[in-house]
Each structure stands twice: as structure tokens, then as C-alpha cells.
Amino acid sequence: MVWQSHFKLILVLVILSCCFSLAGAENTDWDEATALAVLASDTEKKARACQALAVVGGPESVPTLAVLLNDEGLASYARTALEVIDDPAAGAALRSVLPNLDGRLLTGVITSLGVRGDTEAVPALRELVGNSNRSIAGSALVALARIGTEDSMATVVAALNQGPEELRIAAAHAVLFKAEQLMKSGNADQARELGQAVSNAVLPDHILQAASAVGTN
């Protein structure tokens, strides 16, 4: 599997385009089994194209990949590529679908914005912390901690002391993650501050123990 030429990139995009155009083709001779097999194969081809774009894709791949963020079968393949394409267009594409998605698909896009460390997503993610779906709210907290700016962390730290226990725990895990990043980058004092913030919250013992250990090893 060698993905290193522009020719292959173009080939991959052509395959993806063909997959989409085939979806509209008519063939009254097909029986159900054949049609289902083709559909499954079609999905597999798209999945493999996404896997290839995760290695060689650039900004020109982003619009095609973004279409798949609304596809329950292919969204995670598309996100793998969008998480690693080092171009602002990938982050913009992920942010642009936030208002149009819900449930698990929205959770996935939120997670990808966190993986990208997309600072421009912070305002939208702060709003999503208030989402009534706790999975969405929790993933927004994690994403904000991964982005890790002062602004984004203020929201996560505030969540340690408000709302249902499930979200306070999610906030604590997110804060401890950021504290660990700070320790690794040599910012022990800031890390300990975050650990103290977790220690001051009402949380299960094992999380409080982890918080008290921040900066001690």
C-alpha cells in the first residue's frame, strides 16, 4: 500500500465521485441480493477511499469528505481523514456541520475538533456544553480540554462544580487530561492548579486521588 503520488490521490477522488454517481443509476434487472451486495461494496469502496485520503488527502479532498460526516456508516472514516489533514479547510468543514448534526454523529464531529485542537471551534463547543444530551455535552468538555486554551479551560473548570454528576465527572477527566499535558510541557504550577480545582470538587474518590497526584510524579 504505497500512497505517495498525486496520480493516486486523483484516482481516489475519482473512485469516490463514481461511488456517489452510481447511487443514482437505474438497473431494473437487479434482484435485491445483488443490489444489496453492490450497496455494501459501494460503501466498502468509499471507506477504502477515505482510508487512503487519511494518508494522502489535502485541502481539495475536504469538501468530498465533509459530505460523509452525515453518513452513519462512513462518518468515522471521513473524520479520520479530516482529523489529520493539516489545512484550516478541514477544521472549517467540521465546524460547518455542527448545526446540522445531532446525536452520535454530532459527538463524533465534536471529538474530531478536539483532536485537531481547533481553537476557532471554542465558542460553538462552549454552547454544546449546555446541550441536554449528556454524551454531547461530555464530548464538548473533552474537546475543549484538548484544545486547551485559557478560554476553553475556563468552561471545563467551571463545569467541575455544576450540573449532574455525570458531567462533573466528565469535566474532571478532561481537566486531569489537560493537567497531564501541562506537566509534560513543563508547566507544573499550572498543572497543580488544575489538579487542585479537581480536588476541590465533589467527585468519586479515585478521581480525587488522581487529582491529588498531579505534579507529584
Added chain:
Amino acid sequence: MKKSRRTFLKTAVAATLGMPTIIQASALGKNGAVAPSNRLVMGGIGIGPRGRKVLACFLKQPEIQFVAIADAQEERREIVRRLVNREYANEDCYKCRDMFEILEWDDIDIVQITTGDRWHALGTILASKAGKDIYCEKPCSMTVRESQELADSVNRYGRVFQAGTQRRNVDNFQFAAHLAKSGKLGNIHTVHAGILKLVPDLPWLPGEPVPDPYICDWDRWLGPAPWRPYNKKYVQGRWRGHYDFHGGAGLPEWGSHTIDLCQWAAGADGTMPVEYEYEGDTIIGTYESGIKLVLRLSGFKKEGDWSVPGTCPIRFEGDEGWVEAGDHGNVITSHESLLEGKPEESIYGTDPIKHVRDFIDCVKTREKPAANQDITRNGHIACHVAAIGWQLGRKVQFNPITETFINDEEANRMCSRSRRDPWHV
């Protein structure tokens, strides 16, 4: 709200079964058994054929009280429930589909994670966040990033972790590694690891009707892996060879054992090779120390003076001698004198009994077991890096400090995969 196992057992198990919970005398610490205060309460997450071999070792330990199994497949849940109940002569083992039922019981101390590879790292991370100590079957990660996330999470929450790379605790492999580190072989210049032939990616199996989730919860089985149509062969074990389910093109299958042992023998537990080159069926890694790590895609086939003592063979070569070991329990050396102190007999290489004991001892002392999270991180990254270079078809260079490829964006982009929603860490 966290649940107490006792509360749970009282309200769920006893009520469901419509019968009182009978507590055995041995469970109360009589008849020489371990007292309740010293007991370790255990749950299982994903226990199939290999998992049952591991579980059997846990059940032999006097401190262990196994109470619950979570598995996406009812058939496997029921096999484990019966096995445990037969062992304890009661009906107390609880079974469920959702691992969170187990992770939320705050008096479960340890979990055994023996799902397929796709769940290993995420399961370990979720368990460490829930305050559990973890025994996790190998390979423990699908990617370089998962190897990092696993170790970071276990360290962050101060948990005890043992990867199922049990050969660290198998006598003949231990002897070989100690011999290499003792200096009796001279300066170690080459360590050899047997690995299975690599598989790039198999075609998807044809879609079949998705079963009732109670029988097989396909969504939960897939977990963080990307969606694809259901086929029963996947859940029966034929997920191997599929890129989405089997990390590192299958290289970590044996490599997580044999490369791990080579790292140990080379004094490289805290690092990984800085370069991999590919020559036909052979992958040659080089450590910063100059020691070579040689991986054979098609095995060693008794070449030269190799004896290949069983599956997962390893060989450590110094400038004054060499040693070989494999699953058959043998130790073979270049000179008879090197066998001094050799164990009288060794357990078979696949037997995790001593590895499980090591884990339990460390759970009690809070020390790190032989295949702890940091050793696992490095050994698994060594595997994934080798596999990525093989997939790209070119020599790769790797920085073990930053844990990134050098001047190779494509390789770096292969270090991670997104998890299917809603899973994240």
C-alpha cells in the same frame, strides 16, 4: 450514581433468580480461604476462548472473586456465567451486555479485558477512568496514538495494568532475557523476533441480517471501530486480517510478545527502534544503541543454526554467544556453559498463570507488573512503527522521544484513527 456490587447483587441477581444468594464458607474466609477484606473483586469484559484461558488462571487465585461478565454476545456471556458458577458452586455470576454496568460498580477492583483488539485500549482507558486495575489481552492498541493514550490514562489514574504479553513471566523466555542482560553473551548486537506473515487488509465479508442485540450486539461489538455490514464470521473470530479490527497489519499479533522480549533483552524497555528497513521478508530495526532488531515475516524456517523452539521464537545474539527460546519451553544456547541456572522446566509459552499471579501481587502492593503500561507503550509502538513502514513500502525513521516519524508526514498520519462516535477518551 455509582453502584455498589453488594447492592446490585442483592437487588438484581437475587431478584432475577428468585432465590437467596448462598455465601460459601470459603468466601467468608473459613477453611483457609482468603478473608473478604483481602479479596479482589473482579469483572470480565469480553471473554471468548482465549479470555476463558486467562479467566481460568484468575479463578485459581485464592484472592479472586469473579462476579460479573459483560460481553456483546449472549453465547459467550452464558458460557462464562456457567463456568464461574460451577467454580463457585453458586448462581451468583451476573451477565450483561454493557461494560459500563461493570465499570460503574465501585466495589469491583479489577477487570479482565479480553475483547478483540479494537476494544483493548479504549476499554483499558475507560476502566482506568473508573478506578479499576486492568489485565488486558494483547495486542493492547490499534495505533501508535492508542498505545500512548493507554499508558497515559493508566498513569494518570494510578492504576495497575498488565498486558497479556505473558511470556515476560514464562521461565525459559525470562532465562533467555536475563542471560542477554547478564553480559554472558558478550555485547548484544542483534535480537531476533518471530512474527506472523503480515496481512494488509482483507475484503469486507458480505452483509447479513443484523441479529437481535441481545444475541449479538453488533454496534457494541464494533465499538470504536468504523461501521461495516454485519457478518457472523466476524464475531466468531474472523475479524483478524481486517484493517479496521486488527491493528498493525497483524504484526503486533506475535510482535507484541516477541518484540517486547527483544526490547527487554536489548535493554531497550524505555525506548524503541529509531529506524526500520525492509529487505524481502525481513524487517530490520535499529536501536539508537546500534543493536539490530530483526523481524521475519515468514518465520525463521530453521535457517543457519536456528532451532525454532516453538511458536513466538526469539533469539538474542552477542559477540560471545547466543540464546534462543520459544513456546515449547526450551532454551537453546551457543555454548553448553550458558545453560547454567536454566529452569528445570518451563510452563508453555501461551500459559498466563504466572503472569496473572504477578498482576495480582502488584494490585496488592501497587507496584508495576512485568508487562506494565510503560513497557507496553514502547513495545507496541515498536510494532506499529514497523508495520507502518511496511505498509508504506519504505524505510522509516522514528524519534523515540517525540514518538513521531522523522520527515514523513504520511507515516505520521498513519499513527492514529478516529474512533466511531460516540466513543472518545
